[in-house]
Amino acid sequence: MLVGILIIGNEVLDGLTLDTNSNWLARRLIPLGAKIKTRITVRDELNAISWAIHQLMGGGCDVIFVSGGLGPTHDDMTLQGLAQALDVELELNPQALAIVERQYQWLHERGLVDTPEITDPRKKMAKLPEGTIPLDNRVGGAPGVLVERKNRLIIALPGVPAEFKAIYETEVEQLLLKKHSRSYSEVVIEREVKDESMIAPLIDQLMTQFPNLWVKSLPPAYGTSNKIRFWFSLSSDEEGSETLRKIINRAIETFDELLKSTNPGK
Amino acid sequence: MLVGILIIGNEVLDGLTLDTNSNWLARRLIPLGAKIKTRITVRDELNAISWAIHQLMGGGCDVIFVSGGLGPTHDDMTLQGLAQALDVELELNPQALAIVERQYQWLHERGLVDTPEITDPRKKMAKLPEGTIPLDNRVGGAPGVLVERKNRLIIALPGVPAEFKAIYETEVEQLLLKKHSRSYSEVVIEREVKDESMIAPLIDQLMTQFPNLWVKSLPPAYGTSNKIRFWFSLSSDEEGSETLRKIINRAIETFDELLKSTNPGK
Numbered sequence: 001m002l003v004g005i006l007i008i009g010n011e012v013l014d015g016l017t018l019d020t021n022s023n024w025l026a027r028r029l030i031p032l033g034a035k036i037k038t039r040i041t042v043r044d045e046l047n048a049i050s051w052a053i054h055q056l057m058g059g060g061c062d063v064i065f066v067s068g069g070l071g072p073t074h075d076d077m078t079l080q081g082l083a084q085a086l087d088v089e090l091e092l093n094p095q096a097l098a099i100v101e102r103q104y105q106w107l108h109e110r111g112l113v114d115t116p117e118i119t120d121p122r123k124k125m126a127k128l129p130e131g132t133i134p135l136d137n138r139v140g141g142a143p144g145v146l147v148e149r150k151n152r153l154i155i156a157l158p159g160v161p162a163e164f165k166a167i168y169e170t171e172v173e174q175l176l177l178k179k180h181s182r183s184y185s186e187v188v189i190e191r192e193v194k195d196e197s198m199i200a201p202l203i204d205q206l207m208t209q210f211p212n213l214w215v216k217s218l219p220p221a222y223g224t225s226n227k228i229r230f231w232f233s234l235s236s237d238e239e240g241s242e243t244l245r246k247i248i249n250r251a252i253e254t255f256d257e258l259l260k261s262t263n264p265g266k
Numbered sequence: 267m268l269v270g271i272l273i274i275g276n277e278v279l280d281g282l283t284l285d286t287n288s289n290w291l292a293r294r295l296i297p298l299g300a301k302i303k304t305r306i307t308v309r310d311e312l313n314a315i316s317w318a319i320h321q322l323m324g325g326g327c328d329v330i331f332v333s334g335g336l337g338p339t340h341d342d343m344t345l346q347g348l349a350q351a352l353d354v355e356l357e358l359n360p361q362a363l364a365i366v367e368r369q370y371q372w373l374h375e376r377g378l379v380d381t382p383e384i385t386d387p388r389k390k391m392a393k394l395p396e397g398t399i400p401l402d403n404r405v406g407g408a409p410g411v412l413v414e415r416k417n418r419l420i421i422a423l424p425g426v427p428a429e430f431k432a433i434y435e436t437e438v439e440q441l442l443l444k445k446h447s448r449s450y451s452e453v454v455i456e457r458e459v460k461d462e463s464m465i466a467p468l469i470d471q472l473m474t475q476f477p478n479l480w481v482k483s484l485p486p487a488y489g490t491s492n493k494i495r496f497w498f499s500l501s502s503d504e505e506g507s508e509t510l511r512k513i514i515n516r517a518i519e520t521f522d523e524l525l526k527s528t529n530p531g532k
Binding site: 010013014016017023024025026030036037038040041048052071072075120139161162188194195196198199200201203204207216219220221222226 | 276277278279280281282283284285286288289290291292293296302303304305306307308309310314318321337338339340341370373378379380385386387388391405406407426427428429454460461462463464465466467469470473480482483484485486487488490492497499
């Protein structure tokens with residue numbers, strides 16, 4: 001399962017808002033066997049959104065997540081951008097409208113909005129691209145959207161992190177479990193080593209010895225510490241994650257022996 | 267000045283590391299009149315890096331920043347990816363080598379590395395794409411890289427935030443000031459409003475009244491607060507930033523009047 005992520009919002013590109021949805025999502029998807037291929041972040045512009053969806057679809061992503069731009073204001077253009085990318089029209093979706101109505105009714109009953117009336121900006125959130133399916137949102141006004149096209153699944157969720165996470169958990173994760181195909185295991189360790197450049201040949205040696213193993217050194221700021229984190233990860237179509245974990249543990253043992261022989265004083 | 271940002275690293279895509287360089291950079295570039303157009307994040311893979319550079323060059327970006335992948339280990343592929351994108355070879359750059367040598371000498375004198383010798387992994391950091399210029403790095407081992415091609419400036423910096431920031435500040439910002447063309451001003455305010463959907467037509471009205479003004483509502487998590495942040499921003503080729511600031515202040519006054527008339531109880 002190759003995954004593409006599209007983040008929409010001027011506030012993210014302009015550095016006002018830190019995109020934490022992508023990292024949260026990756027941490028949830030990788031244990032399901034997903035590989036995150038590309039992430040694209042674009043402005044609130046129709047052509048930019050449509051371009052990015054095309055890039056991710058063309059780039060071989062099986063699942064494309066879109067975050068942001070589903071709200072009621074002028075800058076919320078995801079539904080229109082998705083419609084443009086899919087070459088379909090927007091239409092009022094009765095199920096989506098029912099979700100929007102229920103949510104504003106709920107807010108109204110609690111005195112959080114003045115009226116439960118479905119004004120035009122609220123109705124906008126229920127105008128989905130033809131052929132797409134709304135995803136229920138119980139923690140916000142805007143439904144998510146799901147569509148399958150050319151064997152690719154596109155899932156658009158609101159950018160507010162609480163909504164993004166809740167809809168993923170209640171509406172999306174179960175769907176993806178069906179696509180679950182690969183096992184995955186990873187371990188991050190920290191070791192005292194003076195210098196990343198000294199470790200490079202050692203990592204090369206380890207990766208030759210353990211095929212498919214990915215080892216990445218994550219160095220601290222220069223001169224601030226002599227502890228480097230090492231991230232070991234391994235995925236497989238055949239082996240279970242228990243087996244992968246055992247292989248990683250063996251690799252770490254080998255790594256520590258190699259370290260010791262390079263760095264006998266430690 | 268249209269800017270593209272390329273972030274390289276499995277650890278970012280896989281959610282182990284939060285990319286904070288992009289936001290920091292945007293906050294520095296926007297006051298210089300830059301518009302951040304697109305950000306692409308890719309894995310440590312040669313073709314992915316080269317593809318992304320092509321996308322950003324083809325997408326009309328005047329300046330392309332690349333973060334990460336300049337270090338000594340196997341997964342550091344930015345120089346090779348950049349060479350592939352520019353269709354040139356890597357060559358040992360004497361100036362870059364001098365930087366690497368000086369840095370390891372410095373570390374060695376302080377007992378932070380065992381040897382100042384330029385081993386192969388260290389030498390790798392000085393093998394730059396033909397026709398590129400090294401950017402001095404006094405807070406890490408890997409030089410940055412600068413190249414101008416087809417009227418586009420490509421600037422590659424190490425991903426470790428302390429190094430990314432230091433090289434930007436000492437080596438890059440001055441260069442960009444020469445390209446400075448547009449003025450920019452922005453203000454973020456917070457207002458008590460019950461509901462974003464109610465505000466949508468009001469923002470539309472404001473943006474009609476103040477041409478070029480961009481107003482974006484940044485809502486909190488649903489039901490957690492009735493305070494919404496509003497981001498007002500404006501850029502111009504003709505007016506100075508003082509004038510832009512005054513226009514924004516007038517727009518905020520108008521906004522508050524509109525709010526009051528919609529929300530008389532507040």
